[in-house]
Amino acid sequence: MSGTDTFIHRFIPGNSKRTLLVLHGTGGNEDDLLPVGRMLDPDSAFLSPRGNVLENGAPRFFRRLREGVFDEEDLVRRAHELADFVAASVKEHGLDAEQVVAVGYSNGANIASALMLLRPEILRGAVLFRGQTPLVPEKLPDLAGKAIFLSSGKFDPIIDSENATTLAQMLTRAGAEVTHRLQQSGHELSRVDIDEAREWLARLA
Numbered sequence: 001m002s003g004t005d006t007f008i009h010r011f012i013p014g015n016s017k018r019t020l021l022v023l024h025g026t027g028g029n030e031d032d033l034l035p036v037g038r039m040l041d042p043d044s045a046f047l048s049p050r051g052n053v054l055e056n057g058a059p060r061f062f063r064r065l066r067e068g069v070f071d072e073e074d075l076v077r078r079a080h081e082l083a084d085f086v087a088a089s090v091k092e093h094g095l096d097a098e099q100v101v102a103v104g105y106s107n108g109a110n111i112a113s114a115l116m117l118l119r120p121e122i123l124r125g126a127v128l129f130r131g132q133t134p135l136v137p138e139k140l141p142d143l144a145g146k147a148i149f150l151s152s153g154k155f156d157p158i159i160d161s162e163n164a165t166t167l168a169q170m171l172t173r174a175g176a177e178v179t180h181r182l183q184q185s186g187h188e189l190s191r192v193d194i195d196e197a198r199e200w201l202a203r204l205a
Contacts, residue, residue: 003088006081007049010034011089014045017096021086022048023108027058037103040198047089061111072135075114082111083119102126105189110134113167117141125204127197130187132159133167143176149200150178151193153185
């Protein structure tokens with residue numbers, strides 16, 4: 001398989017130049033986050049792939065060795081695979097390559113962060129819900145002009161806030177404009193997450 005055939009996915013055309021690359025969490029699929037995407041920006045196009053890795057039958061975007069410990073070799077390979085899929089989708093659907101913004105939750109946020117660190121040309125920005133540091137590249141990319149919204153849960157039992165802060169600091173050092181919000185919640189998404197992300201996205205030129 002090649003091009004857009006590498007992922008089971010949904011593509012929904014939009015009424016603006018923006019495309020939201022919607023990336024589900026562990027056990028989700030290509031339909032799960034579309035309602036969230038519509039709440040964030042109903043006029044955008046939506047590109048929503050299903051993760052190609054199965055963990056006990058649950059789709060993910062890359063392998064992990066155990067909770068919070070990622071298979072970095074697989075993560076790097078899967079990030080490039082996803083980047084190539086996005087590039088092929090942009091070409092196939094005539095999308096604006098400069099206006100692709102990732103919206104990822106948990107595992108989806110982590111693969112979106114990996115895209116930013118390994119293939120930054122693919123994304124204009126990213127909304128990262130419950131993201132953590134996916135990897136530390138040997139050399140940080142130049143993320144000048146990129147914008148990132150990271151929303152973490154203060155009481156998240158899966159991702160501690162210190163790890164999320166480390167991610168925010170690394171992306172900032174790489175030159176991205178990072179907005180980091182610490183919500184009074186756990187790992188689950190809240191209405192506050194969505195409202196703040198929508199307001200942030202509306203200001204993203």
